[in-house]
Amino acid sequence: MTYNITLIPGDGIGPEVSAAARRCVDATGIKVNWEIAEAGADVIGKYGTPLPDSTLASIRKNKVALKGPLTTPIGTGFRSVNVAIRKELDLYVCLRPTKSYKGVRSKYQDINLVVVRENTEDLYAGIEFEEGKAETKELIAQIEKLSKKKIRPDSGISIKPISITGTKRIVQFAFDYAVKHNRKKVTAISKANIMKFTDGLFFAAAREVAKGYEGKIEYEERLIDNMCMQLVQKPELYDVLCLPNLYGDILSDLCAGLIGGLGIAPGANLGDGIAVFEAIHGSAPKYTGQNKVNPTAMILSAVLMLDHLGEKSAAQKLDKAVAKVIAEGKSVTYDLKPNRDDPTAVGTREMADAIIKEMK
Numbered sequence: 001m002t003y004n005i006t007l008i009p010g011d012g013i014g015p016e017v018s019a020a021a022r023r024c025v026d027a028t029g030i031k032v033n034w035e036i037a038e039a040g041a042d043v044i045g046k047y048g049t050p051l052p053d054s055t056l057a058s059i060r061k062n063k064v065a066l067k068g069p070l071t072t073p074i075g076t077g078f079r080s081v082n083v084a085i086r087k088e089l090d091l092y093v094c095l096r097p098t099k100s101y102k103g104v105r106s107k108y109q110d111i112n113l114v115v116v117r118e119n120t121e122d123l124y125a126g127i128e129f130e131e132g133k134a135e136t137k138e139l140i141a142q143i144e145k146l147s148k149k150k151i152r153p154d155s156g157i158s159i160k161p162i163s164i165t166g167t168k169r170i171v172q173f174a175f176d177y178a179v180k181h182n183r184k185k186v187t188a189i190s191k192a193n194i195m196k197f198t199d200g201l202f203f204a205a206a207r208e209v210a211k212g213y214e215g216k217i218e219y220e221e222r223l224i225d226n227m228c229m230q231l232v233q234k235p236e237l238y239d240v241l242c243l244p245n246l247y248g249d250i251l252s253d254l255c256a257g258l259i260g261g262l263g264i265a266p267g268a269n270l271g272d273g274i275a276v277f278e279a280i281h282g283s284a285p286k287y288t289g290q291n292k293v294n295p296t297a298m299i300l301s302a303v304l305m306l307d308h309l310g311e312k313s314a315a316q317k318l319d320k321a322v323a324k325v326i327a328e329g330k331s332v333t334y335d336l337k338p339n340r341d342d343p344t345a346v347g348t349r350e351m352a353d354a355i356i357k358e359m360k
């Protein structure tokens with residue numbers, strides 16, 4: 001069987017890490033017809049938008065995509081294309097498994113956590129009102145009238161919607177994932193003591209879903225600030241973590257830190273029937289074109305993709321090869337060496353070569 005898979009190379013370090021991942025997938029022996037699709041700031045001139053319809057159409061058609069990181073200009077310019085892809089395709093699950101690999105320098109060993117982040121709601125919904133605009137002033141006046149609370153007139157406003165529907169489907173996914181992957185516990189995380197009508201609703205809806213798994217999967221709740229401290233102090237107490245969008249984004253980076261950094265942290269964006277696989281890290285623009293950064297996060301995202309396709313043995317083969325190369329510590333990029341200036345560090349391409357050689 002040949003799979004049709006959309007490949008979005010991305011920008012910055014994206015093209016280098018996605019080329020490495022593509023070669024590794026091909027080397028597992030499965031047959032893929034890669035359909036290259038463009039996105040990002042560099043294609044605005046060509047298509048008039050950073051997210052061309054043809055790219056979305058390709059993902060909709062193939063149902064599976066491997067995506068390199070895309071740069072989002074800070075403060076000004078267009079909104080995040082990464083967020084737009086998730087919203088357009090209703091990829092409501094952001095799945096980020098973080099497990100320790102032997103040989104990676106980290107303060108922690110034996111980390112095995114799974115972050116399940118809601119991907120479509122919350123402060124990431126993109127409903128924002130710019131400071132000084134007429135509609136912002138109108139909104140401020142309305143809020144003051146309805147809530148009897150003062151907002152400074154020179155404020156910008158971002159809206160945080162969290163729904164019962166959105167929460168139930170992400171928590172449902174977390175529990176189903178826990179059952180399918182022999183996990184013991186789901187921890188729902190928010191700041192319900194302060195934001196009662198959004199984060200409080202998240203817990204209430206999560207509790208409803210949890211009732212359906214009583215006796216099978218344990219359920220507990222934590223406040224996000226406390227959770228950050230707990231994860232640093234005793235990560236072994238946790239298993240599957242389910243969070244609204246913004247907290248999930250932040251906590252995934254924290255979890256990536258526990259296993260040794262962004263260079264090795266993979267991810268998947270899943271909806272009903274469509275899946276886009278991408279590393280947690282961004283486009284690291286300062287390393288563009290240097291054949292320097294670690295391709296592991298992108299390659300492990302491809303492992304998640306193989307698993308999703310039902311290609312379990314190809315997934316295991318690639319995961320094992322990655323683990324072996326990292327454990328040996330020879331053909332690895334600078335970030336996996338004891339000293340970042342280690343002259344024996346290899347490049348992105350060469351680390352992928354070593355992983356491919358391991359699979360032969």
Ligand code: NAD
Pocket residue numbers: 017068069070071072073082262263278279280281282283284285286293294295297335
């Ligand atoms: P980043 O993840 O790109 O880089 C932060 C630092 O992490 C880098 O400077 C580097 O030191 C390290 N790093 C990242 N990837 C690495 C790798 N593969 N190997 C070794 N080290 C690595 O985060 P940032 O600097 O906050 O963001 C840069 C751009 O990427 C921004 O425009 C941001 O919006 C975008 N971004 C995109 C995505 C995505 O495409 N899903 C995700 C996060 C950030």
